[in-house]
Amino acid sequence: MTDTLSDLAPEGRVHRRVYTDADVFAAEMERIFRRAWVYVAHESQVSAPGDFVTAHIGDRSVIVSRHKDGEIYAFANRCTHRGMKVCAARQGSKKRFVCPYHGWAFATDGSLIGVPHGKGYNGKLDPKDPALALAQVARIQSYRGFVFASDTPDGPSLTEYLGPMTRAIDNTVDRAPGGEIDIAGGGFRQRYMGNWKLHMENANDLMHASIVHASSVDSAQAVADELEDGAEDHALQMFKGNGLPLSAMDQVEIHGFAGGHSYMGGFYKEGPITQATNEDPVVAAYRTAMIESYGKNRAEDIMGWDTFNHLIYPNLILNPKHQQMRVLQPVSVDCTIVHSACFRLKDAPEKMYQRSIQFLSALNSPASQITTDDIAMFNNMQTAMDESDTEWVNMSRGLGHDQAHDDGGEIGEVGTSELPLRAQYTAWREFMRQQPR
Ligand code: FES
Ligand SMILES: [Fe+2]
Incomplete structure (x- = not known):
């Protein structure tokens, strides 16, 4: 994809590829959905610690969860072990997210807190390594109970965007x-x-x-x-x-x-x-x-x-x-x-x-x-x-x-x-x- 993508939508008309081309779709997921403020949840769905919903930022599944520190976190619904979807439920309440494949356990802020049979790694796997936590979405913010996520560290604030x-x-x-x-x-x-x-x-x-x-x-x-x-x-x-x-x-x-x-x-x-x-x-x-x-x-x-x-x-x-x-x-x-x-x-x-x-x-x-x-x-x-x-x-x-x-x-x-x-x-x-x- 080149930066001529924007030429596909001059004022007043749009090229059909904008609807039909999988490469354009992939570019939209990167350039629009990762940068924009995307609605992910309403605070009433995650009112107590452990409450969560699974949502999507574009085509990527994320978990939006209220942690015991009272904050809402959003992180990739993708296990850092072998890539499994960690949570299949649409919403609920959990003390921790346990991956259904080999049982790695993640706290409700996405950090890795348990690896079954960890000694098999011979001391070479550090659960505290941030790279093993579920990948955090760069920014998460609420406006009057509506929770939005933006997977880019810079850019406008939520209220500026809205x-x-x-x-x-x-x-x-x-x-x-x-x-x-x-x-x-x-x-x-x-x-x-x-x-x-x-x-x-x-x-x-x-x-x-x-x-x-x-x-x-x-x-x-x-x-x-x-x-x-x-x-x-x-x-x-x-x-x-x-x-x-x-x-x-x-x-x-x-x-x-x-x-x-x-x-x-x-x-x-x-x-x-x-x-x-x-x-x-x-x-x-x-x-x-x-x-x-x-x-x-x-x-x-x-x-x-x-x-x-x-x-x-x-x-x-x-x-x-x-x-x-x-x-x-x-x-x-x-x-x-x-x-x-x-x-x-x-x-x-x-x-x-x-x-x-x-x-x-x-x-x-x-x-x-x-x-x-x-x-x-x-x-x-x-x-x-x-x-x-x-x-x-x-x-x-x-x-x-x-x-x-x-x-x-x-x-x-x-x-x-x-x-x-x-x-x-x-x-x-x-x-x-x-x-x-
Ligand atoms: S893929 Fe998640 S524990 Fe193995
Ligand atoms: Fe209609």
Whole structure:
């Protein structure tokens, strides 16, 4: 790979190799995922010493663990003996990590603490040798409970990297009357046979919704016509939201930032999703709790921020209003796993949490009528770009009409602008220009 990699994504278009070439994928794992701040865990998953999750920095598995000194550590999930994956569980609690192959034991900060039959090394193996510890990720930092890792010792701090996206995390946490959130249960995982960027590009693409999701829009409309209280159902609201006319989609604000981040304004306007009505008893109880905690004005500011899909480049999609997130795990150039989970808001009615699970199930579960349609697109785009020698992908919708915004980024002239895609490739070029470490 040469430093002409960035030429594969000039402004407004992208070469198909960016999605199909395994060498480009390998370069992305080195140059983007090792350098960026990559989301790896939420502190609620590792609240007590010994608690751990296994996460991914790009295509590499890491263990994120709370040690007895109270700190969170992240280290390679790869045994320093003969290369075995040390921990196969996705999360749990352990006193130590014991490699399943020959039993080497590692503390919850990654250091080597035990070698069975150590005398077989005739005194030539020193367990205290730092090279035998599980390899530490260079930097790990939290922002309001969201834990990010960057496997490069230098570069911007986490808050510099997040920039205006800190507001999305702030709003996610502030929506809890008790000021804390936790990932209470499990989540969904879905694998698709397509490049990781296809999902990131899709998430803030308002142009595709009414076309790709037409079948679920139609079926939701048919059901809503029959049900008097159809407006109370989250999935119905969402399916119908995707069917807004393009003229209405163009009214939605779409924001992009040079760091690759983006988000859009909310476009599900009816029913309990909007939390706009005091008539819904769950929302009314939630609103009361929020006002008690924050006062009326601040509570309404927090609840009134109507946005959708905050992409924190390169692997996190946050949805503060719907108390959920998605995390991308690139597996190979043509395979990606998407993890999704809900947040429980401390001191909010339990029913809020149940609603967010319903919403996530309708939007991002293997049974979702919406995600299934998107994944069909990703699979078929991957195959078509792989098979065809047509070189370029076009993403010029709205190019030249993006305007500077006082949040430090740009806002699309219309909601269907491909500004979020261009923002991702501005960051992509910047990362790919840098030589590997
Ligand atoms: S590979 Fe881990 S103990 Fe041998
Ligand atoms: Fe979609």
